Amino acid sequence: MLSVSEAFQLIEQTILPASVCEVPLSQAAGRVSACDVISDSDSPPFNKALMDGFAIRTLDIQDDVRLKVIERITAGEVPQCSLEPGTAIQVMTGAQLPAGTDAVIRIEDVLTPEEDEISFTIDSISPGRNVMSRGESMQMGEVVVACGERLAFPKIALLAELGRSKVSIIPQPSVAVLATGNELVPIDQTPGPGQIRNSNETMLVAQVENAGVKAVPLGIARDDRDDLRSHMKTGLQSDFLLLSGGVSAGVLDLVPSVLAELGVQQVFHKVHMKPGKPIWFGVRPADAENSRPCYVFGLPGNPVSSMVCCELFVKFALNRIENLPGLPAESRKARLRQAHLVKGDRPVYYPARITHNDHELTATPVRWVGSADLRGASEANGMILFTPRDAEYQENEIVDVWKWIEII
Amino acid sequence: MLSVSEAFQLIEQTILPASVCEVPLSQAAGRVSACDVISDSDSPPFNKALMDGFAIRTLDIQDDVRLKVIERITAGEVPQCSLEPGTAIQVMTGAQLPAGTDAVIRIEDVLTPEEDEISFTIDSISPGRNVMSRGESMQMGEVVVACGERLAFPKIALLAELGRSKVSIIPQPSVAVLATGNELVPIDQTPGPGQIRNSNETMLVAQVENAGVKAVPLGIARDDRDDLRSHMKTGLQSDFLLLSGGVSAGVLDLVPSVLAELGVQQVFHKVHMKPGKPIWFGVRPADAENSRPCYVFGLPGNPVSSMVCCELFVKFALNRIENLPGLPAESRKARLRQAHLVKGDRPVYYPARITHNDHELTATPVRWVGSADLRGASEANGMILFTPRDAEYQENEIVDVWKWIEII
Numbered sequence: 072m073l074s075v076s077e078a079f080q081l082i083e084q085t086i087l088p089a090s091v092c093e094v095p096l097s098q099a100a101g102r103v104s105a106c107d108v109i110s111d112s113d114s115p116p117f118n119k120a121l122m123d124g125f126a127i128r129t130l131d132i133q134d135d136v137r138l139k140v141i142e143r144i145t146a147g148e149v150p151q152c153s154l155e156p157g158t159a160i161q162v163m164t165g166a167q168l169p170a171g172t173d174a175v176i177r178i179e180d181v182l183t184p185e186e187d188e189i190s191f192t193i194d195s196i197s198p199g200r201n202v203m204s205r206g207e208s209m210q211m212g213e214v215v216v217a218c219g220e221r222l223a224f225p226k227i228a229l230l231a232e233l234g235r236s237k238v239s240i241i242p243q244p245s246v247a248v249l250a251t252g253n254e255l256v257p258i259d260q261t262p263g264p265g266q267i268r269n270s271n272e273t274m275l276v277a278q279v280e281n282a283g284v285k286a287v288p289l290g291i292a293r294d295d296r297d298d299l300r301s302h303m304k305t306g307l308q309s310d311f312l313l314l315s316g317g318v319s320a321g322v323l324d325l326v327p328s329v330l331a332e333l334g335v336q337q338v339f340h341k342v343h344m345k346p347g348k349p350i351w352f353g354v355r356p357a358d359a360e361n362s363r364p365c366y367v368f369g370l371p372g373n374p375v376s377s378m379v380c381c382e383l384f385v386k387f388a389l390n391r392i393e394n395l396p397g398l399p400a401e402s403r404k405a406r407l408r409q410a411h412l413v414k415g416d417r418p419v420y421y422p423a424r425i426t427h428n429d430h431e432l433t434a435t436p437v438r439w440v441g442s443a444d445l446r447g448a449s450e451a452n453g454m455i456l457f458t459p460r461d462a463e464y465q466e467n468e469i470v471d472v473w474k475w476i477e478i479i
Numbered sequence: 480m481l482s483v484s485e486a487f488q489l490i491e492q493t494i495l496p497a498s499v500c501e502v503p504l505s506q507a508a509g510r511v512s513a514c515d516v517i518s519d520s521d522s523p524p525f526n527k528a529l530m531d532g533f534a535i536r537t538l539d540i541q542d543d544v545r546l547k548v549i550e551r552i553t554a555g556e557v558p559q560c561s562l563e564p565g566t567a568i569q570v571m572t573g574a575q576l577p578a579g580t581d582a583v584i585r586i587e588d589v590l591t592p593e594e595d596e597i598s599f600t601i602d603s604i605s606p607g608r609n610v611m612s613r614g615e616s617m618q619m620g621e622v623v624v625a626c627g628e629r630l631a632f633p634k635i636a637l638l639a640e641l642g643r644s645k646v647s648i649i650p651q652p653s654v655a656v657l658a659t660g661n662e663l664v665p666i667d668q669t670p671g672p673g674q675i676r677n678s679n680e681t682m683l684v685a686q687v688e689n690a691g692v693k694a695v696p697l698g699i700a701r702d703d704r705d706d707l708r709s710h711m712k713t714g715l716q717s718d719f720l721l722l723s724g725g726v727s728a729g730v731l732d733l734v735p736s737v738l739a740e741l742g743v744q745q746v747f748h749k750v751h752m753k754p755g756k757p758i759w760f761g762v763r764p765a766d767a768e769n770s771r772p773c774y775v776f777g778l779p780g781n782p783v784s785s786m787v788c789c790e791l792f793v794k795f796a797l798n799r800i801e802n803l804p805g806l807p808a809e810s811r812k813a814r815l816r817q818a819h820l821v822k823g824d825r826p827v828y829y830p831a832r833i834t835h836n837d838h839e840l841t842a843t844p845v846r847w848v849g850s851a852d853l854r855g856a857s858e859a860n861g862m863i864l865f866t867p868r869d870a871e872y873q874e875n876e877i878v879d880v881w882k883w884i885e886i887i
Binding site: 096097100110114115116119121144145147148149164165166167203207208209213215223224225226227228229230231232233234235236252253254255257258259260261262264265266267268269270271272273274276277278280281288294372373374378403404405406427429430431432433440441442443444445446447448449450451452469475476477 | 504505508518522523524527529553555556557572573574575611615616617621623631632633634635636637638639640641642643644660661662663665666667668669670672673674675676677678679680681682684685686688689696702780781782786811812813814835837838839840841848849850851852853854855856857858859860877883884885
């Protein structure tokens with residue numbers, strides 16, 4: 072059976088980065104830049120006041136000196152005068168400094184700031200004080216955003232400062248979620264005997280949205296070729312179709328064969344891991360009717376299996392379509408807070424509570440009885456990878472962890 | 480001047496938790512639960528198969544035993560027969576087990592699974608194997624979601640399983656962003672002499688949305704009482720109004736006085752910190768015309784001052800209106816990766832690159848020249864608190880950090 076790292080490699084090889092598009096900057100937060108962005112100007116564009124106060128020449132400042140105020144500049148105004156020996160110009164924070172300025176004296180350090188002549192409560196000031204020189208923060212021609220970088224608010228702010236009101240990004244992929252199974256009822260209904268609520272749909276939508284991507288639920292498809300086919304056809308118009316259920320070895324697991332009829336090529340089925348072994352992955356390539364491929368994950372029906380496979384493989388695939396590099400970026404190291412014995416021969420992705428303890432990341436397995444135990448997993452905010460081995464994992468060992476959600 | 484912790488206390492005392500509302504579960508992800516949720520059922524509701532295979536009685540299994548298959552159950556079907564000595568019933572993963580079952584033999588371990596009589600490739604199996612007992616994951620009456628807990632996808636999934644298709648939450652607050660200043664031009668325009676682009680609006684909207692809350696930009700208000708008043712009136716209809724600029728000591732800093740006219744009471748102005756000293760905070764209490772209070776932050780105009788104050792104070796306030804407890808949850812410890820000298824007498828929130836290094840969190844100050852240096856801060860994903868002291872901060876010291884965005 073395929074190993075987890077082989078599965079990652081197959082996903083990596085299968086998924087083509089999406090085409091680039093241009094969007095308003097206000098829609099770019101969280102998306103990946105599709106090009107280098109180069110500064111077309113110096114920042115600040117002029118020598119600039121960092122404080123409200125008076126632009127002066129430091130040479131002029133000695134004990135008891137008085138300077139003549141020859142101009143007062145407010146924000147948005149440009150200085151008309153240059154500083155001559157013995158003069159000062161009032162400026163506000165952010166204002167362009169008059170020619171000849173080499174420092175700004177804070178208004179707090181000025182006696183009689185309303186008068187035409189001012190004197191100071193300080194007797195010296197070094198050149199450059201409270202002045203930001205042209206180009207000090209950014210120079211024309213510098214790469215300020217790299218191609219392939221995810222745009223968080225600090226870069227969005229910088230792009231706004233640079234006037235990049237439109238930016239080239241990799242668009243957010245479209246994701247459809249389809250639960251399959253005769254045993255499912257909608258979550259607002261009371262299950263009859265042998266039935267369960269379709270909690271996977273709600274979970275997968277929330278999980279994909281937690282990864283920053285909108286997901287559309289398609290409802291429940293029954294274990295019936297026609298019903299599966301019509302629901303899947305809708306789903307295959309998205310960039311990703313996430314199926315829940317129907318991929319293990321049961322009598323009615325029709326999903327793989329109906330997918331094949333619809334032109335979806337299997338890439339892999341089953342991965343040596345726990346939970347999540349039955350996972351299925353395939354692709355409907357782009358063709359005459361479909362300008363873009365659709366990547367299909369058949370996620371196991373057990374809720375925690377589905378959850379783990381979504382965190383591990385679907386999130387990785389979402390990164391790949393955005394052309395982000397290499398293997399899962401979400402993996403971290405943490406200190407294990409209690410001993411743990413691995414059962415079975417498969418690597419286990421075990422729900423855990425990951426917390427910051429001083430400057431260390433620590434991980435505690437939650438009480439969890441297996442892939443159907445959503446209650447146990449709901450207390451987790453991540454998972455620990457336990458690889459089968461002869462000895463028990465010891466308290467304080469360093470283990471690999473994946474965070475699911477914000478670690479508080 | 481107020482200390483940062485005094486400012487936090489004043490915000491904490493001023494902000495009242497928002498009223499509770501009920502929303503569909505599909506809209507609850509990321510919001511805070513407004514009540515305890517108690518399980519109304521056992522999970523699983525019946526003894527359940529954890530594998531595709533055959534329900535058996537472990538007593539029956541010895542060398543060479545053959546069992547008679549008396550029923551085959553698919554998902555959604557309920558067993559009609561009970562297990563009698565010497566019989567087996569085929570089940571799928573998730574199926575309700577027939578009375579009398581105490582283990583499930585995996586289909587992989589069954590010879591001739593299609594026949595009416597089956598035998599096994601294993602010679603023993605312990606009771607409980609591949610069976611999840613009723614109530615093993617969750618028992619009726621248990622508190623599964625606590626009041627005040629932020630609902631991430633694992634809890635959303637559990638609520639779906641429980642059929643809580645509507646949930647009581649603290650609604651997402653409404654946030655308006657208003658930039659002020661004569662020097663501002665929209666980001667798609669080229670600034671004339673002495674002008675700058677209104678990058679703070681784009682930044683603050685992205686920053687608030689990064690905290691999980693939608694923000695609405697109101698454009699630019701000029702340094703003019705009438706224009707400020709009409710824009711502010713619109714903004715005061717939100718739960719939060721974030722103003723950018725107009726709160727330092729400049730000639731045209733009209734913001735506090737126009738706010739006072741509109742019934743906004745100042746709570747504090749200026750905090751002993753760097754950057755961000757000029758920050759202003761106030762409240763327009765609920766009254767006859769306004770059913771809810773509006774909390775107003777006057778953020779400094781310098782972009783990194785605004786950014787730091789938003790991360791520190793606005794995000795804290797957003798947590799408080801959701802009734803989340805105590806002081807900033809975002810503070811962490813990290814190992815400092817290079818020596819750093821603090822200048823001045825104020826605590827400095829210094830832009831930094833926070834990264835995971837093995838199981839430790841580490842922080843490296845970025846190259847940054849001050850509150851106007853957005854370029855420098857754009858390379859950061861968080862900030863380090865440097866408190867003024869006689870000695871330089873040493874490499875490898877443990878420092879307080881705040882993450883701004885996802886730490887990769």
